[in-house]
Amino acid sequence: MYTSYFGLGEKPFSITPDPRYLYMSGRHAEALAHLLYGINESGGFVQLTGEVGTGKTTVVRTLLSRMPAHADVALILNPRVTPAEFLQSICEELGVPIGDAERRSLKLLVDALNRRLLSAHAAGRRVVLIVDEAQNLSPAVLEHVRLLTNLETPTQKLLQILLIGQPELRALLDLPELRQLAQRVTGRYHLEPLNREETRHYVRHRMRVAGATTDPFTAGALREVHRISGGIPRVINVCCDRALLGAYSSETRKLTARLVRRAAGEVYGRRFAPAWLGWIAAAVVALGAVTALVGGWRAWHDGLPAPSGTPDDAARAVGPIARGPATARTTD
């Protein structure tokens, strides 16, 4: 196992979420602050989007561990359901007993939920609904979510809603039939992947938490991790885990860019060329294009009828772009 080989207490790049490994990049901190703001804000929705693997669920878990004491949370993780199932899940999360009558009637479900929200309000508590993978919600379910925000006292909305999802969630909320809901979104945050510097810190942070006392990743290897992963933490984990295994198998304690490329190639089943090769290829293509253009221009230019008559005639034949050279030839 590579852990003892690198002096680690455990595997540093496991993809299971573990709060001990949390790396609070500026973006993750902002996303968290955004959700906390959503909880304390009265009414409306707060939306958090980001590509798969950027750390949205990680942020939600951190939020849950820092939830204000006066908040009750309903967390829906798999919302690919009907409106009735969705409302039932919320009731179950909030400990609202539901009988057969409620199961058969959306109205009775909403009434039961409303009673729960009113009693929480009377007890000075705040109820928060968090929906992860919200891009999977159907428009019909989203319309019910919106109706839930109508539950209110004369002075206050009773339910805070946080919608977390992949970028498709933005497109979903842009649908004309959901514009009423979109108007109630009071805050939006898009979690971007890590930049090169943050990727470096992220990798080193995870290595340290796992017990590393030295840093086996060279600067070039870390640049390559960022280039290949696009700064997406889940992909970084997969690449680094495999690279450590690769180094262990090749009995080297230094992780180079080449080793990272090989590891990523094994995981993703394709070859990753070094960045400089990409630059050379781009330069060759650009050079080819310029040569072709110049060649084409020459061929076209050489195929022109021999100038006759006055310089003005020649200029008219060639047109405004070639006016200079054509005129010059007649004066030779």
Ligand SMILES: Nc1ncnc2c1ncn2[C@@H]1O[C@H](COP(=O)(O)OP(=O)(O)O)[C@@H](O)[C@H]1O
């Ligand atoms: N800020 C972070 N700190 C530590 N690990 C992270 C962080 N963000 C993401 N990860 C790692 O990447 C994996 C994928 O993150 P996750 O929150 O599930 O992404 P998403 O929900 O956006 O698809 C997590 O299991 C975790 O290992």
Ligand SMILES: [Mg+2]
């Ligand atoms: Mg997730």
